[in-house]
Amino acid sequence: MRLDFVPSRIPDIDEALRPRIREFIAERIDRYPAAQRTRTWMGFDEGFSREMGRNGWIGLSFPTRYGGQGRGPFARYVVVEELLSAGAPVSAHWIAERQSGPLLLKYGSETQRQRYLPAICRGEAFFGIGMSEPDSGSDLASVRTRARRGDGGWIVDGRKIWTTNAHRSHYLIALLRTSGVPEDRHKGLSQIIIDLKAPGVTVRPIRDLAGDAHFNEVFFDEVFVDDDALVGNEGDGWKQVTSELAFERSGPERILSSIVLLDMLVARIAQRADRAARHDIGRVVATMTALRSMSLSVTARLEQGEEPVLEAALVKELGTTLEQSIPELAVRHLGDDEVALATDELARVLTDTTLLAQSFSLRGGTREILRGMIARGLGLR
Numbered sequence: 001m002r003l004d005f006v007p008s009r010i011p012d013i014d015e016a017l018r019p020r021i022r023e024f025i026a027e028r029i030d031r032y033p034a035a036q037r038t039r040t041w042m043g044f045d046e047g048f049s050r051e052m053g054r055n056g057w058i059g060l061s062f063p064t065r066y067g068g069q070g071r072g073p074f075a076r077y078v079v080v081e082e083l084l085s086a087g088a089p090v091s092a093h094w095i096a097e098r099q100s101g102p103l104l105l106k107y108g109s110e111t112q113r114q115r116y117l118p119a120i121c122r123g124e125a126f127f128g129i130g131m132s133e134p135d136s137g138s139d140l141a142s143v144r145t146r147a148r149r150g151d152g153g154w155i156v157d158g159r160k161i162w163t164t165n166a167h168r169s170h171y172l173i174a175l176l177r178t179s180g181v182p183e184d185r186h187k188g189l190s191q192i193i194i195d196l197k198a199p200g201v202t203v204r205p206i207r208d209l210a211g212d213a214h215f216n217e218v219f220f221d222e223v224f225v226d227d228d229a230l231v232g233n234e235g236d237g238w239k240q241v242t243s244e245l246a247f248e249r250s251g252p253e254r255i256l257s258s259i260v261l262l263d264m265l266v267a268r269i270a271q272r273a274d275r276a277a278r279h280d281i282g283r284v285v286a287t288m289t290a291l292r293s294m295s296l297s298v299t300a301r302l303e304q305g306e307e308p309v310l311e312a313a314l315v316k317e318l319g320t321t322l323e324q325s326i327p328e329l330a331v332r333h334l335g336d337d338e339v340a341l342a343t344d345e346l347a348r349v350l351t352d353t354t355l356l357a358q359s360f361s362l363r364g365g366t367r368e369i370l371r372g373m374i375a376r377g378l379g380l381r
Contacts (some may be wrong), residue, residue: 052123
């Protein structure tokens with residue numbers, strides 16, 4: 001196998017969306033402090049998401065019959081790039097639009113599409129990702145949470161962990177073992193939609209180093225779900241999940257998570273005659289430009305219906321490394337005294353980004369797992 005990054009560009013019709021979305025963003029978040037904008041795609045604001053929905057900014061690529069606009073992935077790319085660059089709070093609708101909705105479009109039943117997709121487009125249905133489990137990390141094939149056949153549906157027992165916004169979401173698409181044993185690995189896995197308010201579901205938030213509590217552990221105790229909650233075919237869960245992860249790993253969020261800090265650092269360094277700092281910032285911007293081109297290439301392949309899983313994993317791994325380097329760059333060029341004594345917004349943003357950056361190489365698959373995937377895909381192991 002070889003990596004395939006074909007140079008791609010955003011079509012003019014999609015680029016034309018930028019002025020309108022920039023105006024929309026400016027009217028709503030100019031009042032937000034920089035420290036709040038730092039959290040961007042972890043910033044949860046139901047009102048903002050509903051307003052996004054009313055303006056048609058969610059589900060751009062969904063067919064019109066499901067509440068979308070029938071645009072391609074590049075239209076969403078433009079909107080997401082602008083939202084993240086500004087630090088808009090997109091977390092409420094983020095997972096539902098980025099991967100749950102596209103997953104249902106590709107594998108879901110018509111009943112599921114009619115039920116969930118219009119609500120996602122309105123910013124009224126929020127989804128969590130039910131993949132990771134305790135003691136498994138990013139080894140998704142070792143799933144132990146089970147769904148067994150019941151009268152007219154499935155009965156789910158087990159637990160998931162690191163489930164973003166589960167305590168504020170409506171639904172979870174869970175990867176479950178519907179047959180066999182964990183040692184069967186990829187065989188016997190299925191995806192099922194679970195109502196997070198259903199009897200037997202318990203959600204416990206997990207507080208992180210930054211003081212946030214957007215991660216959760218979710219427990220299932222004899223949770224009943226109807227037959228029509230099964231996504232796709234029973235036993236096809238692994239194929240579906242790997243397809244879903246291409247949406248998760250390749251977007252602008254893998255490049256722009258530290259952008260608020262970078263913008264503020266550039267403004268501070270611009271006031272000085274510091275050639276070394278300017279050189280280092282130039283390297284970061286050059287790397288970001290290259291990664292954006294790679295991300296656009298993956299988007300083009302997704303638009304063609306392909307599944308560039310290996311390329312998406314590489315974008316995520318390289319993007320994570322870049323994002324985590326920006327706080328280190330800031331500390332190096334601001335100097336210990338300035339960081340320690342500063343009381344302005346830059347110091348607060350640097351502190352928050354430093355704490356948040358520790359999770360960048362975990363979410364969407366750990367660095368070790370992704371490097372193993374890339375090595376296997378290239379025939380290196």
